[in-house]
Amino acid sequence: MSSLTAPFILTRRSLMSGIAASSALIALHPFAARAAGNQAHLRIMETTDIHVNVFPYDYYADKPNDTMGLARTGSIIDSIRAEAGNSMLIDNGDVLQGSPMGDYIAYERGMKDGDKHPVISAMNTLGYEVGTLGNHEFNYGLDFMFKVLNGSNYPYVCANLTKGQLASDPKKDELFFKPYIIIEKQIKDGAGATSPVKIGFIGFVPPQIMVWDSKNLEGKAQTRDIVEAAKAWVPVMKEEGADIVIALSHSGIDGTGQKERMENASLYLAGVEGIDAIFTGHQHLVFPGPKDFVGIEGVDAKKGTLQGKPAVMAGFWGSHMGLIDLLLEKDGKSWKIVDFTSEARPIYHRDEAKKVVADVKDKPEIVAAAKAEHEATIAYVRRPVGKTSAPLYSYFALVADDPSVQIVSNAQTWYIKDMLKESQYKDLPVLSAAAPFKAGGRNGPDYYTDVPAGDIAIKNVSDLYLYPNTVQAVLITGAQVKNWLEMSAGMFNQVKPGSKDAALLNNAFPSYNFDVIDGVTYQIDLSQPARFDKDGKVTDDKVERIVDLKFDGKPIDPAQKFVVVSNNYRAGGGGNFPEIAADKVIFVAPDTNRDVIVRYIVSQGTINPSADANWSFKPIADTTAVFETGPKARQFAKDVKGAKIEDAGDGENGFAKFRLVL
Known part of the structure; x- marks a missing residue:
């Protein structure tokens, strides 16, 4: 597989949600433009490490901040989808804690059965297909986490979080969540015909939650090594017919050598046979890119690969949208990847004076979904x-x-x-x-x-x-x-x-x-x-x-x-x-x-x-x-x-x- 470097082709006009009132040209991804009759373009979009930052607002400074906020990230989803032949949206964890809004909901308002958490209400407006857990999901306890996640319109997967002691075989672990999900996605090929492809998503959380949140988890949960869990479950996904396997790894990139129960195991997760692409997070960095992870063996920071497989890390607090684009080709009854690109697309840039300039505006649906809680949080922190x-x-x-x-x-x-x-x-x-x-x-x-x-x-x-x-x-x-x-x-x-x-x-x-x-x-x-x-x-x-x-x-x-x-x-x-x-x-x-x-x-x-x-x-x-x-x-x-x-x-x-x- 290789990264495509052909220029984007301007082919159609569309309204860019949340950017400008006027229409703008949408650049169709080369895979969507050139896909043959037996080929299809699939774009998978990632948010990660949102940390309850729904609004572009720094509650600690009590002022707006154009570098953050799901309301901004969500505003570019429509235009990003418009560039693609087919698309899916996933979240890679750390949504429930990390801003005063999270503390306000957990400590002041609370969560009764049936309540909707503002970050989940916001995410439900965007059409996520699947999510996984981050380490900060556990900061307020298991009961709170489950009450919040029960409000989501999409499933969560996690293959290495167990309800008790680890079994001798990872496949016999009693898990809190399904280890994976296989979604049969109807995709349109280059000739305009529609056919199904089976996309498998498997999720992982850092094993260190047992240390960081022992007060909430001791005696109630246990974690397994990320790579070990993947080696057990990915073959099962393949046996169940997954054409493509995507890892949702709330774990960063560490090139110092594989160790047991690694916190940042994504590089070595990429070495597991059967995994086709990896979404990473946790480290609050950007991949691919010119600065982070350069020079690590097995990492191509320019192309966006880990051990040759496409990967992305989409910053933090909604600063970027992570994109992995796959050119799929039908081989008999199944699909395989024949090309890919990877990108972390920002919501802002800095001008020549290094001043932050917003590239997008708020998405109204997200603002409406959490407006009351946003105002209550501002009152709370003052x-x-x-x-x-x-x-x-x-x-x-x-x-x-x-x-x-x-x-x-x-x-x-x-x-x-x-x-x-x-x-x-x-x-x-x-x-x-x-x-x-x-x-x-x-x-x-x-x-x-x-x-x-x-x-x-x-x-x-x-x-x-x-x-x-x-x-x-x-x-x-x-x-x-x-x-x-x-x-x-x-x-x-x-x-x-x-x-x-x-x-x-x-x-x-x-x-x-x-x-x-x-x-x-x-x-x-x-x-x-x-x-x-x-x-x-x-x-x-x-x-x-x-x-x-x-x-x-x-x-x-x-x-x-x-x-x-x-x-x-x-x-x-x-x-x-x-x-x-x-x-x-x-x-x-x-x-x-x-x-x-x-x-x-x-x-x-x-x-x-x-x-x-x-x-x-x-x-x-x-x-x-x-x-x-x-x-x-x-x-x-x-x-x-x-x-x-x-x-x-x-x-x-x-x-x-x-x-x-x-």
Whole structure:
């Protein structure tokens, strides 16, 4: 199979839904234009990682946002269908959590039997044929998930989520959902004749939901390795007559080698015999494309293939529509793929000034389906809960102790000390680990916490703590505290002494894994390489980036016991931090970190979020490094504690560049 590169052919006029009031020329896909009598063009369209972002509205910032929203993505479906000979629409998971609308429905309005969730009401207007589960579907519990999904007009499939212990044979697992579905689609061939083709869809969720949502799933569910489940079920699909097998993989692309129970297994899923195409997601990246996944063995980021098979990843929050176009040819009574193309089509672009320009408008049917809940969510997030004496922002959270992270640690410490005051751990020292969630990166130059001094509303608390994690605490040693920080220091590239404007940040390291531990003081020596790789394995046991680590003003005792409060993701092993796993957990809270922050602010009335500068970089003579952050950072640069920062001009894609003088 090969990717077709012939130019699109303009053949007909059609109204472009949601774009302009006037008619526009529709470019018919080459497969639809050239299909012979025994051939047919089939376009499969993907949405993924919508995260309840129905409207192009950033509730955290309380303002419209042209880079997001199913109302925008849905508006281009009519024109995308018009380009195709035949089409199908699927969703690849993570629809129920991720914006304040999700929290509003789950925590405020609730879901009674028969209620329609606004994101499902919106999706029901678009004609989806099938969907699969993402990991965030489980954040509010199984009962909530099933009440929501029961309102959909289309089925869900998932082949690796079981009701209990795994069977010896995956085909004997007791599953919550059908592992796959085979849809007999009537398609029109190049001669205009109609005949059926059997399209099989099989779905997968990351096995790590058992760690990330153990409070909701432990004792109720189990997960199987994605590739293992596929190898069991795909032959069954073929035996049942599926002409084409499509994998709906809520799992990203990781080229570091196949491992058991991989989180991002799509590349190796492509190696399963019988799978013809793969829809991916979970990583909030774009595939195919010029930036993400380039240079990985077995991945063609330009053509859009994984191990030679067509694949797509359609961004996040509705930013793109994923398209896989198949040229099918009838071989006797069955169909086979003879050519394909892959594309992630955006809903916006940036102009020469890097300003976001919307390419589409809202689809009225989607707006109508969720308008009441949208307005209720805006009212929900505007409720004040207290005041802050100083601004809360995350523009420098990756380079200096930061007020947005500090307030999270203050709240966590306040909470856990109260929870443990009558326990066997009451006399142990308490530390708090917190990371910046909104720190720019691939989410853009506006993706930062920015709360002015004064009233704090619920929307601001959501801004401070993006996810509805629950509080957990672990019991570890001083040596494990140091290794926790060593792992966190993977956020930075190694900087050779004497370097001028070296790149500071390791862009492959997610900001939510850059934990700052409050209650100790320390420095990070950037002249040293990272001690751990991204999987938490020691790369060199002789290197140390964390230096001058002290507790209570004295060098930390490697054997001393500490209670460290964090969240269920980290305490359960999320992020592969060395020796931090469920067996270290001593406290599992019924409360989310967000709720704890709200309670803390209410209890204090007015909070003081000033960072205490408990960490910094070790000085390196005649050395500077550069990093990018949001342009609004310029007004706060003079207030940063523990670091000397200089404005270094404009960065790329709307970011501002700053220099760190080491």
